Amino acid sequence: MGKRIKTLAIALAALLGLAAVAVTTLVLLGNSRLNKVYRVQPETVAVPADGAALQRGQYLVATGCAGCHGGNLAGTPFFEDPALGRIPAPNLTGGAGGIGATYTDQDLLLAIRHGIGQDGRPLMIMPSDAFWHYSDEDLAAVIAYLHSAPPVDNDLGERTLGLLGRVLVGAGVLNVLAAERIDHDGPRPVAPPQQVDAAYGEYVANISDCRSCHGPALAGGRSSEPGAPPGPNLTPGGDLATWTAADFVRTLQTGVTPAGKALNPAYMPWPGYGQMTEEDLTALFLYLQSLPAVAGQE
Incomplete structure (x- = not known):
């Protein structure tokens, strides 16, 4: 019995040692990522005052x-x-x-x-x-x-x-x-003309950070925000397949879906998006409707 206890104690000590090494390694890696100094030569933009x-x-x-x-x-x-x-x-x-x-x-x-x-x-x-x-x-x-x-x-x-x-x-x-x-030295994307169409809607989706919660294909996915629920599918394969542009605009302006579901502003920042113009929201909806229908996370 004493030999068995001694063996278990040695094994436990070894496991704790390995865990300590793993934690130390991850902390050092985390510190390295957090404290990395980026040497980026910023491009110049003309800042207006009009x-x-x-x-x-x-x-x-x-x-x-x-x-x-x-x-x-x-x-x-x-x-x-x-x-x-x-x-x-x-x-x-x-x-x-x-x-x-x-x-x-x-x-x-x-x-x-x-x-x-x-x-x-x-x-x-x-x-x-x-x-x-x-x-x-x-x-x-x-x-x-x-x-x-x-x-x-x-x-x-x-x-x-x-x-x-x-x-x-x-x-x-x-x-x-x-x-x-970010590809800090990569070529700058060209912004489309500001008009009510799917091309400008894609620009709105990009600058509004929709993919961080709804996934790269906007078909739903795990949010980048700690503790947030998965973002729903925004392609025609999800609930938006039955929505009209008016439904979409109204939902983002009121925080209530056509089915009567209240959006949680802690995870879906509709109060900010709801301040977009009706034209921008409609362009965003047209872009979402132009995506391939994907059966994703709801």
Whole structure:
């Protein structure tokens, strides 16, 4: 009996040692990914100051940024978990605790289009792989509007990631670094003309980050947001096959589907998307209807 207990103790100690090595390895890998410094030479965009550009920038910010950074852009405690860590969506204004007073046009370009902070490290839960699709004109309009946003004092502190969070980043389970997924030196996509058709609807889908929740083919899939349920199938193989354009627009404006289901804004940010123009929402619907019907996750 004593020999058996001794053997079990040795085996347990060996297993614990292997687990410790695995955890240490994943933490080191996570730290390496989180602290990698990206050397990207940002392209130059001409940032305008005219009223039309500011209005366009305000529209894009309201529909694409305010959901995380708040309606006044003063930031929100976007993600907080005792075991994983704390990742705030920062204050974008020039008030106390905000980045607006220190970020230049190029800093904002790197953050928005490339997912990289002033220190060269990757930003977390920043959908730059979607914003990478912004045309130069739209990106410049966003930058112009951010510079004009009223200052709000709100210091949210630094991001922190605990041991478990770093293990999950190292293992690739917590996939929150868009900078890793972007071809920073790749050719810029050409934005289609702004009109009510499927081509412009694809542009709207791209800059709205639809694929992070609904999958690469928009046929449903696991959301990139920790704890979120799978995103439903948006192709004609899903529920949208029976919707009209009016149904789609009304759903995103009210948060209620034609079947009477209320969308959870914590996972489907319809309040932001609902601020899109009816023309943009209709173009998005036309694009979704043009996709191949796929039997995907509902």
